[in-house]
Structure formats: C-alpha cells, structure tokens
Amino acid sequence: MILVLGLLITLACAAVAAGALNSFVLSRWEAPGTESVRAQEVLARDFATGNANLVLLVESSSTVDGPEVRAAAGRVEARLAGEERVADVWSYWSRGGDPTMRSPDGHFAVILAHVEGDATTARAWIRGHVLPSYTADRGPIAVRVGGGEAVSSQVSERAASDFLRAEALIVPLMLALLIFLYRRVRLALLTLGVGLFSVFTTLALLRVVARFTEVSTFAANITLVMGVGLGIDYGLFMIARFREELTRGATAGEATAITVRTAGRTVVFSGLTVAASLSALFVFPFPFLRSFAYAGVLVVVMAVLGALTVLPAALGVLGPRTLRRNPPPVNHHGFWYRLGTRVMRRPVLFAAAGLVLVGVLGAPALGLRIGLPDDRVLPPTASTRQTSDLLRATIPYEPSDALQVIVPAGDSAPLATALSRVPGIAQVNAPTGVYAAGARQQPFADPAALISPSTVRLEAVPTRAALAGTDVPELVEHVRALAPEAIVGGFPAELSDFRAALTSRIPIVAAMILAISFAVLFAMARSLLIPLKATVLNLLSLTVMFGVLVTVFQNGAFANVLGFTPIGTLDPAFPILMFCVAYGLSMDYEVFLLSRIKERYDRTGDNTRSVLEGLQRSAPLVTAAAAILAVSFSLYATGEVMYLQMIGVGTAVAIVVDAKIIRGVLVPSLMRLAGRANWWAPSFRWQS
Known part of the structure; x- marks a missing residue:
C-alpha cells in the first residue's frame, strides 16, 4: 500500500513539477528597504525613468x-x-x-x-x-x-540550459554508479527513486510556494542536485543496515524494523542538520537566497520522508533479494579498520599531518577579495559578454552605471561641483550644466529631464576604472557623504547596498548554523566534546572549499580548462550559499559516522574499539555517498555560467576532502586523543 501510494504521489508531483519552472522568477541584486531601492521609486515617480539597464x-x-x-x-x-x-x-x-x-x-x-x-x-x-x-x-x-538586464537574461538562459543538461546526465550516471555499488539493479532503481521522489515533490511544493512569494529559477538547480544526492545518501545508509541485519539472520520484517529504528534515526538527525544549515538563508532579506532556503529545506524533508516510508516498504517486500548474489566474505577488519588502527596508534602525527594538509589547501582563502557581479560570469561566446568586452575596450566611462543623486528642488550647482571632484567621477550632469574636475564645462543638453516639481537629480558618471575591483562601496559612500540630504541610487549604489546587507547578516547566519548543528549533535551523541569537535572540523573542510574558490575562480587557476574568465574578486552571494550547503552535507557525514561509533560505544564502553568498528561500518558508505554526491555537483562544472561552475567545483572538493581527510584521518585521531572525554556531558540536576 505504501509503495503504491508513494508511486502515485511521485507521478502526480512529477506532473505538477513539469510546469514548476514557469512559476519561478528571476531576481535582481537589490536589497529591499535600502536607500538605492528608494531611489528607484523616486526616479520612477518623479522622473519616469530608472537605471540604464x-x-x-x-x-x-x-x-x-x-x-x-x-x-x-x-x-x-x-x-x-x-x-x-x-x-x-x-x-x-x-x-x-x-x-x-x-x-x-x-x-x-x-x-x-x-x-x-x-x-x-x-x-x-x-x-x-x-x-x-x-x-x-x-x-x-x-x-x-x-547592459545589465541583457546580460542577466543570457545568464538565466544558459543556467537553465545547464540545469537541463545536468538533469539529463545525473540520472543515468547515478544509476550506473549505484548498479556498480549494489550489484543489484532493483536496489539501484529504488535508491534513485527515493532521490527522484524528493526532487519531484519538492518542485511541486515550490510551485505552491511560488503562488505566495518569489521563488528563483536557480532553486531548481539546488533541488535537483541535492534531491538526488540526499536520496542516494539516505538510501545507501538504510540499505546497508538492512543488508547487515539480514546477514545476521533477521527476517525481512525484523530487519526493516531495526533499520528504521537505527539507521532511520540517523537519517532524521542528518536531515535536521542539513535543513538547519539551509534554513539560515531565511535570515537574508533577498528573494534569491530565500529561494534556496525554500528548496533546500523542502528537498531535505522530502528525502527523509522517502527514506523512512517508501524505502522501508520496498525493502520489506524485496527481503533477501536485496543481498548480493555472491557476497564477499564479511571482513570486520577491512581497509578502514586498518587505516583507523594506524591513525590511532600515532594520533598526534596523523592529526598534525591532516591539519597541515587542510591548512595548506585552505590557506588561499586568506586572500579572499569580495567584489560585485560582473558580465564575465558568461562565456566569451555570449553576445552580451562580447558587447561588454567591447565597451570595456573602447569607452573608458560607465554612463549606464551613473550614480543617481536625488535632492530637494533648489540650486544644485554647488553639489554638482563638489561631486565632480570625487576621485572616480568623470562627469556630473545637472540642470545647471555639465561639471568635471570641479568646474562647469557646458550647459546640459536636456535639463528638463533632471527636474521634477519637488526634486532634482544629478547623474554622477564614474570612470570604468572606478567600478573595477572592490572600490565601488567606497565610491558610493564618498558620494553619500558629500550629500547627506540626498537619496543616492544607480546600479553601483544598488550593488553596494546589496553587498552591505548581505555581509552584515553573515555573522548571524554563521552563529545560527553552528548553534543549531551543535544542538542537534549534542542531542544525538549526549556529548559536549563531539559536537564541538565536529563544528571545528566542518569549518576546516569549508576553509578548503574557500581556498579552492580563491585559487580557481578568483585567481584563475584552471580557467582555461573550465572555460571562464577570472576577474580577481568573488561575488559574496554564491560563496554564502555554498557555505550553508557544504556545512550541512559535512555534518551529514559526521552524523553517519558518529551514529555507528556511538552505537558501538553504548554496547562496549571501549572508545578505541568503538571508533574502529564504527569507522569500518560507516566509512565505506560515507565514501561512496561522498563520491556520488561530488559527481552530482561536479556536473555543474561543465556548465557555461561561472556561478554554477563555482557551486559544482567548490562543493565537490569540500565533500571529497571532508569524507577522506576529515572523517578518515582527523576524526579517529582526535577521538583517540580525547579518549573517554569524548563522551562526557554536563549533568543537569536540579536540587530543591
């Protein structure tokens, strides 16, 4: 009954999801309620104009x-x-x-x-x-x-094309990998089915959400890759436990019950950590990032739901047919056990070596330079990119990115004169004339366009060099300081306000993610040190991710291979998104590993043995899941939009480093050094 219902729900949601992309919208780089957005409103109301888009x-x-x-x-x-x-x-x-x-x-x-x-x-x-x-x-x-909107139109068009190509590649590629892993076609189809269940149900729910608020088209990208990836993660973990119980002599019904009680509990905790990380994106007041929060939380919930309902029902039906036809002999002291033994014999040496390696890979992150969106996220073959390249090569000014300075009606000549002296401002257009270098040069050709009954606007045209790199916010603040009574808008002001609103909330978002994930791990492990250690190690793996982003996408390593143009800075929006996604997935693997270690420790009370046996049981699954998810994300590296390439490369690297170095080396070495302190928790006892 559950299988039939799950299939019907999947088919119904697939039909609804087919039209979901038409319900999604595109977003602009602007922060609601900021000065630059108010300037847009005044320009439209008083002057019937706006930014040159x-x-x-x-x-x-x-x-x-x-x-x-x-x-x-x-x-x-x-x-x-x-x-x-x-x-x-x-x-x-x-x-x-x-x-x-x-x-x-x-x-x-x-x-x-x-x-x-x-x-x-x-x-x-x-x-x-x-x-x-x-x-x-x-x-x-x-x-x-x-122009800005023309560039953005081609970015969204090519991102949609990248999404469709990834969709066409991910499903057959994941199916092939799962067949190789399971040696059972039915299990591969079942695991992939859980992933597709989460994708289709999430897209259908996002279509409903889109009736009440904006949902960005980019939400579909994160839904696909995370839905398939998490479905496979949870499927691997559940099926491995089910097979394990069958080999111990349990019936199909008993194995299903044990799997749901043990591995299912782990899946719930894992889902909580990933969803908590992505829910922090709701803190940002931007529809673009909130769309990722909607998609991320929903796809996690649906993946957990599929793993705890449809998957156990199917496993109960398949029973012994889930086992390999010629299973390899059970080896309780396999590769991961032997590796863990070597690591725990010399924990200081391995911990130091692992930390040095992570430090070297993450060191470039210290050179991170935050910039603003640029047309060069498109490949050189895009027509709007070619136009922008030609503009950069021929016209040394940015008239389309003029700062709009709106002041109450009156004599604007003194302000125009002062603004024309600002470094980086080539020319100021005012009703009283054209100003440059602190002097009036000539009359303005269309003064009526700059005058309304209650306000006057001045156009401060910057040089192209002034808008390159990281100096745009300083230019905007300089202009605002000269005219505190003015409303300053224009594209440079909008990007500066967007960046300010974004970066001001980063500490809040980081604190939320760390606190919630710490609480979830504490509830699971009943330990103070383990969630603290997991938090630090996850941050180390993310340092590697940011090191890769700086090395590759900021500084241009492998730019020719991937086919993008580095501009020397990184737009902050996508690295923030990647932080939330990668942190959640890293904690996902921590939960998988920790659950088996704690299960053994609760039975034996032996810290070393528990770590080794837990590593042997969970590390192969974590490695397989990480490899599959890394492949899913890396498909976006073949796209044409640099934003998606960043997500693909950065997240794939973070996943691999986390699964191999963090979980395989640093976790066992640090747990060996901590000993029984791993499992200490404060006692909350109230005395009357």
Missing part, C-alpha cells in the same frame, strides 16, 4: 559624429523609444555629444534605455525581442545589445 553599442567605421551615422542612430533610438516596455531613452546624440558616451577614437557611442517591469518580464522581453531584432548592421552603423 539596456545598452545599444553603436559602431561606425568612420565616425559617430557624421550626419549619416547620426541619422541612422537617431532612427534606432526613436524605434527603441516607441517600444511599449521602454520608459526612457537617451544617447550620445540626444545628449549633445556627451563625451562619456563616446569612445575616444570616435568609432563607438551608446544608446541607453530603462526597461520597465520585474526581472522575469524585462529579461524575457529583451531576450526574445531586443537581442534578435536590434543586433544588426544598419547601413552606416552596426548595433550590439548589452
């Missing part, structure tokens, strides 16, 4: 100042202004030859526009209409499409 790069083989080029560009600008979704358009030509919108050699100039609508609608329109219809040679000019 669409760029048309116009190229002429002669000069952009020629009459034929001017006329052709004017026709393109007029056509763009007539589009229903375009709220505002301005260009080099309509701004009276603005020097920040033209290349020094005179061959390139830009048309800027603000596209209205939410991120999903705007990017779909740009991808489906603007990119194909505006990218063309038009007589004396060639037009290329770029």
Whole structure:
C-alpha cells in the first residue's frame, strides 16, 4: 500500500513539477528597504525613468559624429523609444555629444534605455525581442545589445540550459554508479527513486510556494542536485543496515524494523542538520537566497520522508533479494579498520599531518577579495559578454552605471561641483550644466529631464576604472557623504547596498548554523566534546572549499580548462550559499559516522574499539555517498555560467576532502586523543 501510494504521489508531483519552472522568477541584486531601492521609486515617480539597464553599442567605421551615422542612430533610438516596455531613452546624440558616451577614437557611442517591469518580464522581453531584432548592421552603423538586464537574461538562459543538461546526465550516471555499488539493479532503481521522489515533490511544493512569494529559477538547480544526492545518501545508509541485519539472520520484517529504528534515526538527525544549515538563508532579506532556503529545506524533508516510508516498504517486500548474489566474505577488519588502527596508534602525527594538509589547501582563502557581479560570469561566446568586452575596450566611462543623486528642488550647482571632484567621477550632469574636475564645462543638453516639481537629480558618471575591483562601496559612500540630504541610487549604489546587507547578516547566519548543528549533535551523541569537535572540523573542510574558490575562480587557476574568465574578486552571494550547503552535507557525514561509533560505544564502553568498528561500518558508505554526491555537483562544472561552475567545483572538493581527510584521518585521531572525554556531558540536576 505504501509503495503504491508513494508511486502515485511521485507521478502526480512529477506532473505538477513539469510546469514548476514557469512559476519561478528571476531576481535582481537589490536589497529591499535600502536607500538605492528608494531611489528607484523616486526616479520612477518623479522622473519616469530608472537605471540604464539596456545598452545599444553603436559602431561606425568612420565616425559617430557624421550626419549619416547620426541619422541612422537617431532612427534606432526613436524605434527603441516607441517600444511599449521602454520608459526612457537617451544617447550620445540626444545628449549633445556627451563625451562619456563616446569612445575616444570616435568609432563607438551608446544608446541607453530603462526597461520597465520585474526581472522575469524585462529579461524575457529583451531576450526574445531586443537581442534578435536590434543586433544588426544598419547601413552606416552596426548595433550590439548589452547592459545589465541583457546580460542577466543570457545568464538565466544558459543556467537553465545547464540545469537541463545536468538533469539529463545525473540520472543515468547515478544509476550506473549505484548498479556498480549494489550489484543489484532493483536496489539501484529504488535508491534513485527515493532521490527522484524528493526532487519531484519538492518542485511541486515550490510551485505552491511560488503562488505566495518569489521563488528563483536557480532553486531548481539546488533541488535537483541535492534531491538526488540526499536520496542516494539516505538510501545507501538504510540499505546497508538492512543488508547487515539480514546477514545476521533477521527476517525481512525484523530487519526493516531495526533499520528504521537505527539507521532511520540517523537519517532524521542528518536531515535536521542539513535543513538547519539551509534554513539560515531565511535570515537574508533577498528573494534569491530565500529561494534556496525554500528548496533546500523542502528537498531535505522530502528525502527523509522517502527514506523512512517508501524505502522501508520496498525493502520489506524485496527481503533477501536485496543481498548480493555472491557476497564477499564479511571482513570486520577491512581497509578502514586498518587505516583507523594506524591513525590511532600515532594520533598526534596523523592529526598534525591532516591539519597541515587542510591548512595548506585552505590557506588561499586568506586572500579572499569580495567584489560585485560582473558580465564575465558568461562565456566569451555570449553576445552580451562580447558587447561588454567591447565597451570595456573602447569607452573608458560607465554612463549606464551613473550614480543617481536625488535632492530637494533648489540650486544644485554647488553639489554638482563638489561631486565632480570625487576621485572616480568623470562627469556630473545637472540642470545647471555639465561639471568635471570641479568646474562647469557646458550647459546640459536636456535639463528638463533632471527636474521634477519637488526634486532634482544629478547623474554622477564614474570612470570604468572606478567600478573595477572592490572600490565601488567606497565610491558610493564618498558620494553619500558629500550629500547627506540626498537619496543616492544607480546600479553601483544598488550593488553596494546589496553587498552591505548581505555581509552584515553573515555573522548571524554563521552563529545560527553552528548553534543549531551543535544542538542537534549534542542531542544525538549526549556529548559536549563531539559536537564541538565536529563544528571545528566542518569549518576546516569549508576553509578548503574557500581556498579552492580563491585559487580557481578568483585567481584563475584552471580557467582555461573550465572555460571562464577570472576577474580577481568573488561575488559574496554564491560563496554564502555554498557555505550553508557544504556545512550541512559535512555534518551529514559526521552524523553517519558518529551514529555507528556511538552505537558501538553504548554496547562496549571501549572508545578505541568503538571508533574502529564504527569507522569500518560507516566509512565505506560515507565514501561512496561522498563520491556520488561530488559527481552530482561536479556536473555543474561543465556548465557555461561561472556561478554554477563555482557551486559544482567548490562543493565537490569540500565533500571529497571532508569524507577522506576529515572523517578518515582527523576524526579517529582526535577521538583517540580525547579518549573517554569524548563522551562526557554536563549533568543537569536540579536540587530543591
């Protein structure tokens, strides 16, 4: 009955999940309630405009100042202004030859526009209409499409393509690995079925969640890889225990009951630790990261549910048919037992060696440099990336990323003069004129565009160099310090506010993850030292992950192999996500290992023997699960979007290091050094 019900639920959820991606949305890098978001609202209300989120790069083989080029560009600008979704358009030509919108050699100039609508609608329109219809040679000019929303539209398109490719590869690859591991096709299908159960039910539930709040399209990626991975993790652990009980002479019913009581309890604790780590993402006020929290928590719950209901029911039906046809002889002193013996004979030596190795691998993390999102997350073949590369090479200013300084109506000349002196600001456009280097240069071509009945806005155009690297927040703060009464917006301000809101909550998130996982492990082990040790070791494995991120994606090692362009910084959003995912999975393996060690210790009271026997029982499973999950994540390294490549490579490395070095060497050596202190817990006794 449970099997039939589980199958029906899976099929029903698969049908619902088929349309889930259409319910998900795209998100922008902005922090609700911040000054830059308020600036967006004022720009729309008072000036009927916004940030320049669409760029048309116009190229002429002669000069952009020629009459034929001017006329052709004017026709393109007029056509763009007539589009229903375009709220505002301005260009080099309509701004009276603005020097920040033209290349020094005179061959390139830009048309800027603000596209209205939410991120999903705007990017779909740009991808489906603007990119194909505006990218063309038009007589004396060639037009290329770029800008923030155009770049983001191709990022989401290629991320979706990466997701579909990973989906097509993960299932058959995991099935092949499971058949090799089990030597039983039925068990491989059953284990994979638990993973697919969690994926389909989670996507169906996310479709419901999307009716009430934003769910990012990237949530589908984490659902697939974690759903399949955790389903396999839990399946391996449950099936191994079931087989173990059968070989001891238990009936199928008895083996099922024991498996649920022992391995099932471990799965519950494991699920709690992973879900707790991912639930910390709810602290961030960004729909993008909260979407990962929704997906992560739901997929863990569904994986646990499948492992505790559908899987035991199927095992009870299969019974002895789950055993290998020609099982190898039982070896209680196999590779992991022998390795553990060697480690525990020289615990100081192995602990020191393991810590040195982890330290060397993690040392590059000290050079972490936090930056801001960049179009170079796309491969060089993407058309918007090519446009951005050409803009970087030809125009030394960032007119599309101008800071919008909104002040009450009045004389704006003094503020414009002061802003034009700020290092990194090339030009300030104000109703009273164009300012540079502290002096008025000329009248502004369209002063009415900068004036409303109650407010005035100034456009502070930065140099391209000022927006490179990690100096953007300093530039924004400098501008805000000069105009404390102003509302400062624009894309640089939005990214700075986003980063500030993100990084300010990191200590809270880290504290939540550490505290909750500590509490869960304490409840499981009834020990004070073991959860403390697990916390420290998990942080060490994450240090290795960040070391890899810095070495590979910040500094560019293996960039040619993976096919991405390093920019010398890391966007903080994805490393934070990876911290939560990798920490939860690392604690997952700690729970698997610890449960068997504690089970043996409760029976024997012998710390050394318990560690060795627990290692022999659980380490092969942890290794197999880690290998399979690492393969799942590493498939994203074959994608075209650097964000997903980071998740794939970084998480896969963290999983492998955790399973091999942390669990295989550091855990037994440190438990040997601690001895009976491993199992000490404070006694809470109240006296009246």
